Amino acid sequence: MIKVNEDYLKLPGSYLFSTIAKKVAAFSEANPDKKIIRLGIGDVTQPLCPAVIKALHSAVDEMAAAETFKGYAPDLGYAFLRDTIAEKVYKPLGADVAADEIFISDGAKSDSGNIQEIFAKDVKIAVCDPVYPVYVDTNVMAGRTGTYDESTGLWSNVIYMPCTADNGFAPEFPETVPDVIYLCFPNNPTGATITKDQLQGWVDYAVKNKAVIIYDAAYEAYISEDGVPHSIFECEGARDCAIEIRSFSKNAGFTGLRLGYTVIPKNLKNEEGASLHALWARRHGTKFNGAPYIVQKAGEAVYSEEGQKETREQIAYYMNNAKVIYEGLKNAGYSVSGGVNAPYIWLKTPDNMTSWEFFDHLLETANVVGTPGSGFGPSGEGYFRLTAFGSYENTVEAIKRIAEI
Ligand SMILES: *Cc1c(COP(=O)(O)O)cnc(C)c1O
Numbered sequence: 073m074i075k076v077n078e079d080y081l082k083l084p085g086s087y088l089f090s091t092i093a094k095k096v097a098a099f100s101e102a103n104p105d106k107k108i109i110r111l112g113i114g115d116v117t118q119p120l121c122p123a124v125i126k127a128l129h130s131a132v133d134e135m136a137a138a139e140t141f142k143g144y145a146p147d148l149g150y151a152f153l154r155d156t157i158a159e160k161v162y163k164p165l166g167a168d169v170a171a172d173e174i175f176i177s178d179g180a181k182s183d184s185g186n187i188q189e190i191f192a193k194d195v196k197i198a199v200c201d202p203v204y205p206v207y208v209d210t211n212v213m214a215g216r217t218g219t220y221d222e223s224t225g226l227w228s229n230v231i232y233m234p235c236t237a238d239n240g241f242a243p244e245f246p247e248t249v250p251d252v253i254y255l256c257f258p259n260n261p262t263g264a265t266i267t268k269d270q271l272q273g274w275v276d277y278a279v280k281n282k283a284v285i286i287y288d289a290a291y292e293a294y295i296s297e298d299g300v301p302h303s304i305f306e307c308e309g310a311r312d313c314a315i316e317i318r319s320f321s322k323n324a325g326f327t328g329l330r331l332g333y334t335v336i337p338k339n340l341k342n343e344e345g346a347s348l349h350a351l352w353a354r355r356h357g358t359k360f361n362g363a364p365y366i367v368q369k370a371g372e373a374v375y376s377e378e379g380q381k382e383t384r385e386q387i388a389y390y391m392n393n394a395k396v397i398y399e400g401l402k403n404a405g406y407s408v409s410g411g412v413n414a415p416y417i418w419l420k421t422p423d424n425m426t427s428w429e430f431f432d433h434l435l436e437t438a439n440v441v442g443t444p445g446s447g448f449g450p451s452g453e454g455y456f457r458l459t460a461f462g463s464y465e466n467t468v469e470a471i472k473r474i475a476e477i
Contacts, residue, residue, distance in 0.1 A: 083212055092112060092431075092444075095431070095432070096441055099439075103439075108441060111442050111459055111462055116461055120329070121378075123376055123379035124370045149174065149368065150368050161303075167303050173337055179330050180317045180318060181319075181332075183333075184210075186359075192251075197252045199233065200449075201450060202235065204256055204288065208227065225449065231248055237407070241264035241410075250283055255271075258416075259416075263411050263413070263418050265412075265413045271307055275304065285304065285310075291322055294387060294414050295413045304316050314340075320371050331363055331368065337349065390415045391460065394410075396464070398410075398412070400471035418456070427445045428444050428446065437477045439473065442457060442458045
């Protein structure tokens with residue numbers, strides 16, 4: 073008998089997006105004349121900007137000459153990119169982050185999934201509900217989440233922090249004190265943000281309780297309002313309790329190129345002096361061979377003057393879609409949130425429909441595909457996610473159809 077990792081077998085059945093794909097395929101087969109518009113995708117659609125393409129081409133050419141050829145990348149990332157991030161991302165925020173505290177990786181999904189490896193097997197994790205599924209599932213794989221309750225959709229050993237309209241989609245301090253707290257703002261799926269004061273409250277809570285916050289800032293580039301923190305390291309005391317995860321996927325369209333990074337302050341240690349920075353460096357050194365040189369050069373180009381201008385334009389394009397969705401739904405009488413500092417619009421399903429009932433209703437009557445909120449956690453029930461990553465034309469058409477149903 074092949075002995076498999078039993079913890080993997082505990083993961084509940086079908087993945088949200090494969091269920092959606094199956095339903096859409098069945099509808100499309102039965103209704104071949106209908107034009108389906110997909111506003112469920114969490115992937116960018118705009119091509120890479122010229123500054124990035126130029127950097128990719130020239131990095132590829134470097135690989136062709138013996139003097140400039142690059143083999144294995146340094147496993148923590150090239151200094152040119154780590155320095156650029158420290159200088160262009162953190163310094164302007166007044167955040168105290170040094171280049172050697174930045175670990176370059178192939179993306180935020182891997183980092184947010186792998187980071188749990190450096191914590192003890194019995195740590196208690198806390199997550200927002202609804203939540204980006206990677207945080208919980210990777211802890212399930214690591215065997216620390218207890219048992220799954222089919223009827224509630226909750227794991228016995230995970231602390232859930234419901235985020236609903238009642239609390240403005242902002243988590244409240246849990247009754248049981250967690251060891252590791254996952255926060256993601258601007259949030260996927262709700263599109264909600266918290267203020268700098270609220271985030272400072274979480275940092276104070278973590279320091280007081282000797283907990284670690286894993287802060288996923290993948291959507292930082294979409295923040296349009298003042299008073300919304302771009303990094304947890306804007307908060308006082310964050311260097312004693314926080315790890316930040318970032319991605320080039322949503323701010324620069326690298327979903328296919330793959331590039332991200334994680335910041336771990338050097339002074340983040342436990343009481344016995346074990347350094348999380350050192351553990352993560354050890355982990356990278358053992359299990360990761362570095363992001364590709366050409367991709368890191370492309371990442372550097374994002375922070376050039378042209379790169380910043382061009383990626384800002386892409387974000388503005390998506391955020392204009394977000395506005396079309398937000399205002400169109402609002403005018404049609406829907407209760408909506410998000411969409412101001414994030415490419416996600418979170419709406420309350422009408423007539424007390426469940427998330428999946430509304431999914432079917434929208435697919436059948438408007439031929440529009442979105443994502444059922446319940447797929448992100450039990451507190452997402454009765455909500456629905458639409459994304460701003462489609463084309464402007466499709467977005468306008470989809471919202472017109474939804475308003476007419
Ligand atoms: C899209 C997304 C990421 C980015 O993942 P990559 O692996 O860098 O593409 C990370 N966290 C959240 C919450 C996301 O939605």
